[in-house]
Structures are given as structure tokens and as C-alpha cells.
Amino acid sequence: MRKSILLTTILAGGFFMANAQQTAKHEDTEFYEPVPPVVTPGKTNTDPPSDAIILFSKGNLNQWVSTEDNSKPADWTVEGDYFTVKKGTGNIETKRKFSNYQLHVEWKIPTNITGEGQLRGNSGVFLASTGKGDAGYELQILDSYNNKTYVNGQAGSIYKQFIPLVNANKKPGEWQTYDVIWQAPTFKTDGSVNTPATVTVIFNGVLVQNHIVLKGETLYVGQPVYKAYSGGAPIKLQAHGDKSEPISYRNIWVREL
Numbered sequence: 001m002r003k004s005i006l007l008t009t010i011l012a013g014g015f016f017m018a019n020a021q022q023t024a025k026h027e028d029t030e031f032y033e034p035v036p037p038v039v040t041p042g043k044t045n046t047d048p049p050s051d052a053i054i055l056f057s058k059g060n061l062n063q064w065v066s067t068e069d070n071s072k073p074a075d076w077t078v079e080g081d082y083f084t085v086k087k088g089t090g091n092i093e094t095k096r097k098f099s100n101y102q103l104h105v106e107w108k109i110p111t112n113i114t115g116e117g118q119l120r121g122n123s124g125v126f127l128a129s130t131g132k133g134d135a136g137y138e139l140q141i142l143d144s145y146n147n148k149t150y151v152n153g154q155a156g157s158i159y160k161q162f163i164p165l166v167n168a169n170k171k172p173g174e175w176q177t178y179d180v181i182w183q184a185p186t187f188k189t190d191g192s193v194n195t196p197a198t199v200t201v202i203f204n205g206v207l208v209q210n211h212i213v214l215k216g217e218t219l220y221v222g223q224p225v226y227k228a229y230s231g232g233a234p235i236k237l238q239a240h241g242d243k244s245e246p247i248s249y250r251n252i253w254v255r256e257l
Contacts, residue, residue, distance in 0.1 A: 046104065046177065048253040055094060055235070055252040056083065067091035067236055068132055076239075082108075085123060085239045085246035092239070093129045097232035100257040103127070103180040108248045109143040111173030117149040118142065121172070122240040123247040124159060127182045127199060129236035130217065130229050136236055137197060138218040139178065141247060145169040156201065156208040159218045164201075164208035175250070177204055181257075184232070185214075191228040 040050035048054055055063045058081035064074035067090060074092035077084045109121040121143040126136035137158070144154040144167060151157065155176075156164030170176050178201060185197040201209035216224030237249065 046106070046251060048104070049255065052253040052255050053096070055254060056249065057081065057251065061092070063094055063096070064092045065095055067093045067129065082248050082250035084248045087239070087241070087246060090239055091133070091236055093126070093234035093236035095234070097234055098254060098256060099184045099232040101182050102255040102257060103178070103182060103235065104251065104253050105178050105249065106175050106251045107141055107178070108175050109172040110246070110248070113143050113172045116147060118153060120147050121247055124238040124240070125178065125180075126218070126236035126238065127180065128184055128197070128233035130227060130233055134218065134220070134238065136217060136233065137214060138238070139180065139199070139201060141238075143169070143172055145171050156203045158199065158209060158212060158214065160220065161215055161218070161224055162209060162212050164203065165210065166206060166208060168203040168206035168208060170204060178202070185226060187226075187228040187230070193226050196226070
């Protein structure tokens with residue numbers, strides 16, 4: 001008797017499922033609103049799309065200021081469609097603040113690079129600059145084509161936190177590309193973390209950081225820690241101050257998400 005009841009139940013369930021499938025319509029799972037806004041792509045994947053904010057293309061650094069004194073303009077060296085770290089001038093950052101975004105930035109290690117380890121073309125993109133100096137969250141820039149150093153300090157690393165999945169570096173003298181998806185941290189009213197920062201990085205077309213959950217801000221010594229901030233933060237470029245030849249940048253744009 002129990003087997004008969006079980007069989008009847010199974011058959012009935014199958015009948016109702018089959019009947020539900022027959023009465024369902026394809027329109028039930030099709031949506032027509034909200035309609036996504038139209039964004040016109042660039043001519044190439046490195047060109048800014050129509051909704052991008054251009055942070056640098058050529059001619060000037062009007063979108064940038066000194067990190068140490070935001071009332072002063074960025075004093076790096078502009079040469080046509082690229083600019084280069086100027087020694088002794090310190091870091092620079094965007095005038096505008098950003099929360100969540102898609103960022104494209106191209107950079108180049110000079111052909112005549114000297115030094116080794118961390119003294120070989122050291123710079124960085126701070127995805128959120130939270131104060132003077134090196135405060136914030138750093139995506140490392142370094143010549144890591146054939147240069148041994150600690151692996152959470154090579155190009156493509158989230159400095160002192162996350163090793164890149166692969167080494168996708170080009171030779172010094174060649175332009176290299178970072179494409180970044182940044183989700184900024186959020187904080188509770190008491191300053192504690194509500195949601196941590198996450199980042200995805202594509203380096204020269206290769207995925208090197210896959211939706212990483214950050215442990216906190218970049219620290220050279222000690223464990224990373226979060227410090228509450230609100231209202232977004234600038235994007236910062238680092239003047240490392242070492243003796244190697246300075247880094248160049250070009251074609252920088254951002255899309256707010």
C-alpha cells in the first residue's frame with residue numbers, strides 16, 4: 001500500500017509539473033523594462049566610450065592636482081599625448097572624487113630602466129586616495145617583466161595584499177594597460193566596515209585580480225586596515241621617489257557605475 005501511495009504521488013507530481021510547463025508562456029520570463037541606456041563604444045577597446053570622464057588624453061593635467069596640497073596643480077611633465085612623473089613633486093590625484101567605477105589607464109616603464117626589485121620603475125594607481133602621501137588602496141606598477149621581487153609587490157598586485165593570478169607584463173619601453181572595476185567600501189555610522197572594497201583588474205587584456213575582497217588600505221609595514229571615509233575619493237598616481245627612471249601615463253578615463 002505504501003509503495004502504491006508513493007508511486008501515485010510521484011506520478012501526480014510529474015503530471016502537475018508537466019502541466020505547468022505546458023501552460024507557461026515564453027513571455028513570462030521576458031522583460032522589456034527598464035531599458036538600459038545607450039553607450040557608444042570607442043573605436044577600439046582602449047578608446048573611451050561616450051559616457052566616460054576623460055582624466056587625460058593630451059595636452060594638460062587640468063583634471064589633476066597635487067596630493068599634498070589640492071590647491072596646487074599637478075606638476076608632472078606633459079609631452080603631447082602622455083605625461084611623466086616629475087621627481088620631487090610628489091603624488092598627484094584627480095580633482096573629482098569617485099565611488100564605484102570602471103577605470104582605464106595606460107602606463108610605460110622607460111626602456112633605459114635601471115635598478116632591481118622595488119627600485120625598478122616603481123609607481124602605483126591608488127584606486128581611492130584617502131589622504132596625503134600613500135594613503136589609500138594601491139594597484140602596483142613596477143617593471144616585472146624580468147625583475148624578481150616579493151610577489152605581492154609586483155605589477156598587477158594589490159600592493160602587500162593580493163598576488164596577481166599571472167605575470168602579464170610587457171617589456172620596458174612598451175605601453176601597458178590596466179582596466180579596473182572598483183567597488184568602494186562603505187561604512188556604518190560608527191566607522192566600522194559595512195561592505196568591504198572589491199576590485200577586478202585586467203592587465204594587458206589578461207585577468208589578474210578576480211573580484212578580490214580587499215583587507216583594507218595599503219600599508220608598507222603592518223597589516224591592512226580600513227579607515228572610514230565618505231563621499232567618494234580621488235584616484236591617485238604615485239611618485240615613488242626612487243632612483244630609477246620615471247614612469248609615463250596616457251589615455252586615462254573612467255566610467256562611474
